[in-house]
């Protein structure tokens with residue numbers, strides 16, 4: 241406006257009058273990040289967000305060459321890797337960033353859990369976060385099948401068969417997911433639609449809610465730091481925190497490029513429904529702890545099939561994780577809650593131990 | 606005036622709310638019913654083949670080896686035991702549907718997915734599989750191998 245003494249140019253003023261940049265600036269300037277000895281964990285969410293953006297960008301690039309059918313999928317990825325310039329790079333980054341994204345997401349989730357950031361008023365932020373975790377795993381599970389290679393084919397057979405084990409609705413769910421009774425080209429088409437349309441749409445919605453809530457509540461100061469009188473110091477989000485974020489993102493990008501260049505994603509053998517399952521079949525690493533648990537379960541536990549016990553167990557575990565903000569009464573009252581700290585540590589140890597076993601044990605006997 | 610509104614007579618507002626509510630539900634049903642049905646895959650007729658001729662000759666299957674073949678639209682396995690006898694089973698693991706294989710070093714059928722073991726009668730002997738493999742009948746006519754569902 242005429243009397244504005246702000247050191248902004250004419251373009252800024254023009255836009256401000258039409259879009260309201262000043263309000264946006266006020267919001268950005270107001271945002272502060274608490275500084276204490278756990279501040280480093282605040283970077284993990286942003287890192288996951290960055291990796292998700294990498295996935296969207298590389299995923300869209302893959303769409304230009306990928307063909308979603310049992311006859312053509314493997315060949316189209318082969319063509320992409322061998323003929324298309326930098327095709328190997330785009331594909332390798334998509335698959336490495338997927339893994340890194342799930343990894344940072346796990347760390348983000350567990351740091352929030354151990355720092356008790358789920359307590360009032362951030363319960364809905366936690367719920368949306370668990371939802372995003374589920375969506376990310378859905379991305380990984382559906383994406384794994386898309387190259388239509390042997391390992392992915394059998395991993396998907398086992399994975400979808402496990403949904404079939406869920407009591408009552410399981411067989412129906414399994415059919416719905418596979419688009420038939422078996423893993424076939426119909427499954428591939430379905431997974432493709434889920435991977436590139438359904439999940440991105442859902443993720444955008446849920447991520448929007450998640451980020452809106454984070455913005456609304458600001459960063460949570462861990463109860464420990466709060467009690468110790470810490471968390472009084474803050475730094476401005478813009479530019480101090482964001483610049484530190486950027487350093488992390490650039491490092492991640494450099495690491496992605498290096499991983500993609502030195503360990504390009506392999507393609508393996510084309511899936512053949514009439515071949516035996518290959519030795520060394522394994523799911524993506526983030527499903528390994530569940531896969532390994534199922535492997536250890538005997539075929540019958542108290543007269544119930546081992547799988548059913550396992551699947552129901554993981555279902556109950558997931559529900560427990562979802563409801564932690566409402567179960568942890570002590571944290572809700574503002575008291576120390578060592579029980580839930582130990583539960584968090586136990587979950588981490590269990591997952592790490594079974595993943596380790598999954599990769600070290602020889603499967604042949 | 607006030608008494609009249611408290612009366613339990615149907616009001617115009619009540620009727621409009623009921624009408625809009627019912628229409629909304631009907632609208633949602635008419636959208637979600639077809640979408641729901643659309644998402645459920647149609648059942649494809651199971652291949653009813655009760656008998657198949659294998660695409661390889663009896664002599665091609667050496668003792669202590671196994672071969673996967675198509676039985677209808679599912680994989681099956683033909684095994685020649687170390688003693689020379691031919692046997693056939695469904696190759697679909699009874700655990701989580703992986704395709705089993707013959708392990709010459711163990712002398713029996715094995716599933717790579719979760720380390721499931723089956724003996725030469727298809728019995729589940731170790732690992733997670735809860736049931737034996739379905740057995741098929743094998744007949745050799747000259748050099749032709751014919752596998753059929755029931756014995």
Ligand code: HEM
Pocket residue numbers: 292295296298299300302303306317331334335337338339341342376377379380383384385386387435436440505
């Ligand atoms: C809008 C977003 C996305 C699009 C359009 C997209 C698209 C694609 C396409 C076309 C493929 C098949 C090509 C290939 O196999 O390399 C693929 C594979 C894959 N995607 Fe995505 N994707 C997206 C997001 C994600 C996310 C967020 C994840 C993370 C968890 C993910 C994980 C994977 C995995 C693990 C593969 C298999 C990689 C491989 O073996 O090559 N995708 N994606």
Ligand code: FES
Pocket residue numbers: 398698699700701702703716717718719720721732733734
């Ligand atoms: S599918 Fe064969 S042992 Fe699990």
